Amino acid sequence: MDVKEASIIKMSNQIADNIGLHLPPEQAVLKVVEHIQLFWAASMKDTLIAYSKKEANQLNNIAQLASIQLDTMRMTDPA
Amino acid sequence: MVDFYDPKATQNQTFQANIKTDFGTPEVQSKQQVSLTIDGQHISVAKGTSVFRAAAMLNISIPKLCASDNLESFGSCRLCAVEIEGRRGMPAACTTPAEQDMQVKTQNSKIARLRKNIMELYISDHPLDCLTCPSNGDCELQDMAGAVGLREVRYGFEGKNHLDASKDTSNPYFTFEPNKCIVCSRCVRACEEVQGTYALTLDGRGFDSKVTTGHNNDFLSSDCVSCGACVQTCPTSALMENSIIAQGQPEHSVTTTCAYCGVGCSFEAHMKGEEVIRMVPAKDGQANHGHSCVKGRFAFGYATHKDRITTPMVRDEIDQPWRECSWEEAINFAASKLRGVQEKYGKDSIGGITSSRCTNEETYLVQKLVRAGFGNNNTDTCARVCHSPTGYGLKATLGESAGTQTFDSVMKADTIMVIGANPTDAHPVFGSLLKKRLRQGAHLIIADPRKIDLANSPHVTLDHHLPLRPGTNVAFINAMAHVIVDEGLEDKAFIAARCQTQAYQQWHSFISDQRHSPENTESITGIDAQQLRQAARLYAGVNNGAIYYGLGVTEHSQGSSMVMGIANLALLTGNIGREGVGVNPLRGQNNVQGSCDMGSFPHELPGYQHVSKDSLREKFEQHWQVKIDKEPGLRIPNMFDAAIDGSFKGLYCQGEDIAQSDPNIQHVEAALKSLECLIVQDIFLNETARFAHVFLPGSSFLEKDGTFTNAERRINRVRRVISPLAGKADWETTMALSNALGYPMNYQHPKEIMAEIAELTPTFNGVSYQKLDELGSIQWPCNALNMEGTPTMHVNDFPIGKAKFALTEYVPTQERASRKFPLLLTTGRILSQYNVGAQTRRTDNQLWHDKDQLEIHPHDAQERGINDGDNVGISSRSGNTVLMAKITERMQPGVIYTTFHHPESGANVVTTDNSDWATNCPEYKVTAVQIEKVSVPSNWQQRHKDFSQKQNSYLPKNRKGNRYVNE
Numbered sequence A: 001m002d003v004k005e006a007s008i009i010k011m012s013n014q015i016a017d018n019i020g021l022h023l024p025p026e027q028a029v030l031k032v033v034e035h036i037q038l039f040w041a042a043s044m045k046d047t048l049i050a051y052s053k054k055e056a057n058q059l060n061n062i063a064q065l066a067s068i069q070l071d072t073m074r075m076t077d078p079a
Numbered sequence B: 001m002v003d004f005y006d007p008k009a010t011q012n013q014t015f016q017a018n019i020k021t022d023f024g025t026p027e028v029q030s031k032q033q034v035s036l037t038i039d040g041q042h043i044s045v046a047k048g049t050s051v052f053r054a055a056a057m058l059n060i061s062i063p064k065l066c067a068s069d070n071l072e073s074f075g076s077c078r079l080c081a082v083e084i085e086g087r088r089g090m091p092a093a094c095t096t097p098a099e100q101d102m103q104v105k106t107q108n109s110k111i112a113r114l115r116k117n118i119m120e121l122y123i124s125d126h127p128l129d130c131l132t133c134p135s136n137g138d139c140e141l142q143d144m145a146g147a148v149g150l151r152e153v154r155y156g157f158e159g160k161n162h163l164d165a166s167k168d169t170s171n172p173y174f175t176f177e178p179n180k181c182i183v184c185s186r187c188v189r190a191c192e193e194v195q196g197t198y199a200l201t202l203d204g205r206g207f208d209s210k211v212t213t214g215h216n217n218d219f220l221s222s223d224c225v226s227c228g229a230c231v232q233t234c235p236t237s238a239l240m241e242n243s244i245i246a247q248g249q250p251e252h253s254v255t256t257t258c259a260y261c262g263v264g265c266s267f268e269a270h271m272k273g274e275e276v277i278r279m280v281p282a283k284d285g286q287a288n289h290g291h292s293c294v295k296g297r298f299a300f301g302y303a304t305h306k307d308r309i310t311t312p313m314v315r316d317e318i319d320q321p322w323r324e325c326s327w328e329e330a331i332n333f334a335a336s337k338l339r340g341v342q343e344k345y346g347k348d349s350i351g352g353i354t355s356s357r358c359t360n361e362e363t364y365l366v367q368k369l370v371r372a373g374f375g376n377n378n379t380d381t382c383a384r385v386c387h388s389p390t391g392y393g394l395k396a397t398l399g400e401s402a403g404t405q406t407f408d409s410v411m412k413a414d415t416i417m418v419i420g421a422n423p424t425d426a427h428p429v430f431g432s433l434l435k436k437r438l439r440q441g442a443h444l445i446i447a448d449p450r451k452i453d454l455a456n457s458p459h460v461t462l463d464h465h466l467p468l469r470p471g472t473n474v475a476f477i478n479a480m481a482h483v484i485v486d487e488g489l490e491d492k493a494f495i496a497a498r499c500q501t502q503a504y505q506q507w508h509s510f511i512s513d514q515r516h517s518p519e520n521t522e523s524i525t526g527i528d529a530q531q532l533r534q535a536a537r538l539y540a541g542v543n544n545g546a547i548y549y550g551l552g553v554t555e556h557s558q559g560s561s562m563v564m565g566i567a568n569l570a571l572l573t574g575n576i577g578r579e580g581v582g583v584n585p586l587r588g589q590n591n592v593q594g595s596c597d598m599g600s601f602p603h604e605l606p607g608y609q610h611v612s613k614d615s616l617r618e619k620f621e622q623h624w625q626v627k628i629d630k631e632p633g634l635r636i637p638n639m640f641d642a643a644i645d646g647s648f649k650g651l652y653c654q655g656e657d658i659a660q661s662d663p664n665i666q667h668v669e670a671a672l673k674s675l676e677c678l679i680v681q682d683i684f685l686n687e688t689a690r691f692a693h694v695f696l697p698g699s700s701f702l703e704k705d706g707t708f709t710n711a712e713r714r715i716n717r718v719r720r721v722i723s724p725l726a727g728k729a730d731w732e733t734t735m736a737l738s739n740a741l742g743y744p745m746n747y748q749h750p751k752e753i754m755a756e757i758a759e760l761t762p763t764f765n766g767v768s769y770q771k772l773d774e775l776g777s778i779q780w781p782c783n784a785l786n787m788e789g790t791p792t793m794h795v796n797d798f799p800i801g802k803a804k805f806a807l808t809e810y811v812p813t814q815e816r817a818s819r820k821f822p823l824l825l826t827t828g829r830i831l832s833q834y835n836v837g838a839q840t841r842r843t844d845n846q847l848w849h850d851k852d853q854l855e856i857h858p859h860d861a862q863e864r865g866i867n868d869g870d871n872v873g874i875s876s877r878s879g880n881t882v883l884m885a886k887i888t889e890r891m892q893p894g895v896i897y898t899t900f901h902h903p904e905s906g907a908n909v910v911t912t913d914n915s916d917w918a919t920n921c922p923e924y925k926v927t928a929v930q931i932e933k934v935s936v937p938s939n940w941q942q943r944h945k946d947f948s949q950k951q952n953s954y955l956p957k958n959r960k961g962n963r964y965v966n967e
Ligand code: SF4
Pocket: B187, B190, B191, B195, B197, B198, B199, B200, B223, B224, B225, B226, B227, B228, B229, B230, B231
């Protein structure tokens, strides 16, 4: 795992924990996606999406779901 | 006998205009008015106003020595004697309150005789060396001798006198010459009332009374913090700036703004030609009201230090010697390197970083250069590493990324809660105001792992110290809110009227849960549950509760959550929207607020307008005539990651020393080494410059025009008082680089940049240099709704309509004490030094703090056999360094503390790359470490020294200064 990937994993898990710990999962995922959309650079989003497709990855559940949703959104509206 | 000389006759007009009337006693606030007659003129004044002040308001000047309008009257000199009809004798005007129908005479022959006698007594015990005295021309004693018409002194100088008392030259910036002292006690009162330090006392009685710094102390070894308030108020040359002693009286003055901390004090730069002789805090400065600290007043000498680099330099590789060159060559070299990198690695492979030390206009230009010239949003500012969570957290809850009050608002607060801030060291002038309010009886709650100095200030009672464990802020603030809800102390009317109902209900059920109770969080925070309950009641139970917070809140993995938690608490208790309350971030550096306002963050255009919002972005696209990327760019830590990864290769770094100030230095160094083009623009060859390919000399705040925005959103003017040493002001350099890159910029003066900012930023619409000149300063928002600015925010509504409670779950940081790293290291700063120390280390402030030390609790020290002054190795999972131990009970056991003002300390070698979940603000405040006694520097320190020595050898041979280490 390279430096950039390691950071991305840590950051997305952290966002998921802080936003999502006590919210219903659907709501949490939405908020995490919104946060990443608003604050992350395109290259970071790409790294996250690519990483989330790896099997047995280290993303937590909410972060994983958020990455999938982010991927769908970016395919329909590539920035 | 006395040489009288009228200073005003020889000084030029501009200087004259800056001398402000001294009304003798402070302004009094009262709804009741009284009318009186003074020398036949009628006046109506607030009840409680002194006769002296009333006379001054009528432009009648009464002689005085011991009075000053920033001090309570004392009545010791009697020079202000007047006659009041129906009263016996001649009372002192400064201690006599004006009364209804009073008839006052300030001049007649009897009064004149008395005043002359008094002056005669003073002068008989005063050296008559006026012509060679440094105060000559600026001495109140001299002026008064003239005013009362003293022509002879009948008493001889042979009797008992003080003429041979010895001087105190221990302070590097001023001298105390007791034989010039007239024992007016102004210095003593200034130290008490204005500064709040109580370092001076009046010893003895009658003839024997004298001013001292305490038993067996000189100024340097006493409690004195060298603020200079005593020097400023001294009517004679008993307390005098060394610069005046050496260089003589100034001849003109320019009003400008301190470039150190977020208080943003206004100063008059007293000049002789192109030389700054002294800095005097401006009496009408709206942030500081004539007060300052040691940094702003005295530590400006760095601006002309021999280490300043004034010629541009370039090199192809960082292991090559630097080559000095012309501006044109350096700019073209930089531009072609940047373009080369972009051609090879893509448009997004470069970016820019500004510092919060730069002006608004400079940071605005750099982000414009990045967005329009580089064609991406890779722009960031060092606010990333300090207050980015404030921006995020306050915007999410209150709708605006800024503090809600003025500094003066604290004077109306009843309970003051200070969280993770150290105002007496980091925001000294605000700290003094705060202490003043506390001496008047306001309650104080301190939530901090350390017992900060404020807690031990004279005549200040600390109600509660909540010594929380580093990293547990959110658990603490949730517990506070839980108590308030649990005990029904919330402001229901405010919540119903001003807050979003659904968000509140959701939050209410979240916070009511027992997991947030102080009893259940005690084991996490270490705060006694009963103490916390009492503190919560004290905050919620008064009319006005105000919260002040600093980097101890933001620099955590949950910095943003904590800021939102603080906002929740203020909303819950209705402490928003009037004076005396509020959420007050104390910003570290002078222009943290401004650099955030100016669109330095990669996701926001100026005025916090999100790049992804088409309507907002298009406004800028139209004005700038260029397409702007709608996706946010990289933040500083992301840039470093991308650099190591190989996708980020070029960086323009203005005024920021990332190689010293950022966490996990070894990671930063690896990132910087991998860059193909690093452009550093700074006044000194900083740590980052060791990795640079282009060095563009910067200009200090004295050399340029611009504005800074302080922690209370106050936009203050910075005025050029000397020409740029290197020939260009920083905004001109950025402009040249932009032009060389093919994106034209043609501003003639920073005021044109501000005009553009005002046009594009709704909260700045009404700001202009002309208005700043007229009003002195402006607190944004300033627009059609508030043409003169907005001192208090959110009075009637929030920018988002209603405020929004945010869910703030406590998530423990990954950085936890363990067997291997059993202690927690936290970092901070100290009064005399500033940030990475590049400026203050080049002044006499070094006398107070010439090295960073490691503060350790006796218990932890003893366990490891560490004594005061030992070299101690500190290791974390990031790295290790060595510092000198200072054993102190200020720390709680298990927590150690250091500052990061000196590069060789390597405090940031130890800090980790953990960061705030929302903004990536580094977690400087919590690092798990182990310490042990050692005898040699760490490997990093040795490597740092070797590398610096090697870099020294690459510097042009003819330089005297600019060395990284002394060889
Ligand atoms: S310099 Fe400031 S702290 Fe020191 S004695 Fe004077 S007023 Fe007090």
